[in-house]
Amino acid sequence: MDIENQLSGLRQSYEEKGYGVIKNFLASDEVERMRREARRLISEESRKDANKLQIFGNEINMKSKYFLNSSDKICYFFEKNAVDLQTLELKLPEESSLAKIAHALHSLNPIFREITTSQKVKDVYRAIGYDDPTVVQSMVIFKNPKVGGAYTPHQDASFLCTEPLVLSGIWLALDDATPENGCLEFIPGSHKWPLARRYVRTGNTQDGENLLEWTAPPKEYQDSDFVKVPVKKGDMVLIHGLVVHRSAENKSEKPRWIYTFHSYDSKHAVYSDKNWLQINENDTFLHIYDN
Ligand code: FE2
Numbered sequence: 260m261d262i263e264n265q266l267s268g269l270r271q272s273y274e275e276k277g278y279g280v281i282k283n284f285l286a287s288d289e290v291e292r293m294r295r296e297a298r299r300l301i302s303e304e305s306r307k308d309a310n311k312l313q314i315f316g317n318e319i320n321m322k323s324k325y326f327l328n329s330s331d332k333i334c335y336f337f338e339k340n341a342v343d344l345q346t347l348e349l350k351l352p353e354e355s356s357l358a359k360i361a362h363a364l365h366s367l368n369p370i371f372r373e374i375t376t377s378q379k380v381k382d383v384y385r386a387i388g389y390d391d392p393t394v395v396q397s398m399v400i401f402k403n404p405k406v407g408g409a410y411t412p413h414q415d416a417s418f419l420c421t422e423p424l425v426l427s428g429i430w431l432a433l434d435d436a437t438p439e440n441g442c443l444e445f446i447p448g449s450h451k452w453p454l455a456r457r458y459v460r461t462g463n464t465q466d467g468e469n470l471l472e473w474t475a476p477p478k479e480y481q482d483s484d485f486v487k488v489p490v491k492k493g494d495m496v497l498i499h500g501l502v503v504h505r506s507a508e509n510k511s512e513k514p515r516w517i518y519t520f521h522s523y524d525s526k527h528a529v530y531s532d533k534n535w536l537q538i539n540e541n542d543t544f545l546h547i548y549d550n
Contacts, residue, residue, distance in 0.1 A: 262379075262382065265281050266281075266382060266383070266386040267386070269281055269383065269386060269387075269497060270387055273387055273427075273497055273499060275447075275448070276445070276447040276448060276450075276502075277445065277447065277448060277449060277450030277451075277499040277501065277502030278443075278445050278450075278488070278496060278497060278498050278499060278502055278504070279496070279497045280488065280490060280494055280495065280497075281383075281494065281495045281497075282490075282491065282493075282494050283491075283493050283494065284379065284431065284494055284495035285374075285431060285493040285494075285495070286493070287492075287493060289374060289493075290433055290492055290493050292370055293370060293371065293374065293399075293431075293433055293518055294433050294516065296368065296370040296371065297360065297433075297518075298354065300333065300335075300360055300368075301335075301353055301354050301357060301360075302353075302354070304333070305335040305353065305357075305360075306353075313325050313326065313334070313335070313336055313337070314336065314337050314338075314339055315336035315337065315338065315339070315358040315359060315408075316339050320471065321469060321470060321471040321472070322466070322467050322468065322469060322470060323466065323470070324465075324466040324470065325466075326535075327460075327470055327471070328539055329361060329362050329363075330362050330363065330396065330536045330537060330538070330539050330543070331362075331363050331366075331367075331538065331539040331541040331542070331543040332362070332363055332367075332539075333360060333361075333363060333364055333367055333368060334360070334361060334362070335357060335359075335360055336357070336358045336359050336360075336361065337349070337356050337357055337358055338356055338357070338358045338401075338403070338407065338408055339408065340405070340406040340408065341355070341356035341357075341406040342356070351406065354403075355403050355404070355406065356403070356406065357401050357403070358400070358401060358402075358407075358408065359398045359399060359400045359401065360399045361396065361397065361398040361399075362396040362397060362398060363396070363397065363541075363543040364397040364398070364399065364518075364520075365394045365396075365397035365520050365543075365545050366394070366397075366541075366543035366544075366545050367541075367543065371397060371399075371518065372545070372550075374431070374518070375394055375397065375520055375545065375547065376545070376547055376550040380429060380547060381547055381548060383429065383495075383497060384522065384548075387427065387497070389425070389427075389522070389524040389526075390524055390526035390527060391524055391525045391526035391527075391546060391548065392522040392523075392524060392525075392546075392547045392548065393522055393523055393524070393525040393544050393545065393546050393547070394520050394521065394522045394544065394545040394547060395419055395521055395522065395523065395530065395536060395544055396419070396520065396521050396536055397518070397519065397520035397521075398518070398519055398520075399433075399516065399517070399518050400516070400517050400519065401514065401515075401516050402440065402441050402506070402508075402509045402514065402515040402516070402517075403509065403514050403515075404440075404509055404511060404512050404513060404514055405509070405510070406509075407440075407441060407508055407509030407514075407515065409441070409505070409506065409507050409508040410504075410505055411477065411505055412446075412477070412478070412480050412485075412503050412504070412505040413503070413504070414449075414454055414455060414500065414501050414502065414503055414504075415428055415498065415500045415521060416454050416500040416501050417454065417455070417456055417457050417458050418458050418534065418535060418536070419500070419521055419530075419534055419536065420454065420457055420531040420533070420534055421500075421523045421528035421529060421530050421531060422528060422529050422531060423527070423528055424454065424500055424501060424528070425500075425523055425524040425527055425528040426499075426500030426501075426521060426522070426528075427497060427498060427499055427500055427521070427522060427523075428497070428500070428519055428521045428522075429495060429496075429497060429498075429520055429522075430443065430495065430496040430497075430498055430517055430519040431493075431494075431495055431517060431518045431519065432490045432491065432492050432493060432494045432495075432496075432517055433492060433516040433517055433518060434492055434513065434514055434515050434517075435489075435490070435491050435492050435513075435515075436489055436490050436515050436517070437489050437511075437513075437515075438487050438489060438507075439509075439510070439511040439513070440509045440511045440513050440514070440515040441506045441507045441508060441509045441515050442487055442488060442489045442506065442515070443487075443490075443496060443498075443504055443505075443506055444485040444486065444487045444488065444504060444505050444506060444507070445485065445486055445488060445502055445503070445504045446480060446484045446485055446486070446502070446503040446504070447486055449501070449502050449503040450499035450501040450502040451501075452503070453501075454501060455475065455478045456473055456474050456475035456476075456477070456478070457473070457533070458471060458472075458473055458474075458534075458535055459471065459472060459474060459531075459533040459534065459535070460533055460534070460535060460537075471535050480503060485505065500521075500523075522547065525544075525546070
């Protein structure tokens with residue numbers, strides 16, 4: 260299928276269901292370049308600064324300045340299941356223990372920046388009518404075998420709200436993502452529902468205080484409403500900021516690495532100053548069309 264047909268199919272699915280897939284979006288050398296760079300970051304960079312290591316988890320993030328200040332840095336977050344919580348020693352090699360590298364790879368790392376600003380990414384945003392797609396965060400999420408945790412049902416706009424809501428994520432598979440290793444699952448059409456709750460700054464500033472809070476308890480969804488969306492290595496999933504989605508923990512033997520980034524249309528929407536992620540010391544918000 261030619262690219263124009265793929266993009267129009269993507270737009271149609273995105274508008275109807277709140278998500279869409281383009282198969283073979285990445286060439287295999289692009290996947291390998293990102294995988295190599297992630298491994299290099301882990302082996303060469305992650306241990307350079309002990310302050311750049313933290314366990315990933317909602318309860319920890321909410322009280323942690325490290326998390327709050329990671330918006331304009333490349334930081335390393337470990338899976339809870341991979342760390343002995345008594346001694347804080349890793350139970351597995353580092354490469355198998357990480358939950359994610361985040362949140363400014365798109366701006367600060369040349370390999371990830373190149374993919375994020377590539378022509379095909381620009382084409383995706385043009386296809387959904389964005390006039391100034393602006394990346395606010397990026398992550399490599401590892402979901403490694405046995406330790407890779409679940410992502411409970413959520414709308415991405417809870418974390419990255421804009422007014423009006425014009426937010427979307429691009430999710431790039433660096434491994435095959437299957438029902439066994441925790442592929443994405445969506446409630447089709449839920450992007451037409453309102454935003455259920457927000458994850459916002461409290462105004463507190465001291466480490467250990469409640470720096471973030473939820474504006475409402477989690478909403479309950481029916482398991483049977485979710486549709487699993489398995490994809491192959493190199494495929495791309497476009498995710499509407501309001502669509503309800505989740506992914507299960509990885510109980511398989513196979514990793515499920517992905518690279519993802521989130522953008523809003525800064526020509527037509529204002530980024531909320533209550534969001535957890537704000538411009539910190541460096542402005543790492545990246546205007547895709549200008550790069
Ligand atoms: Fe998400």
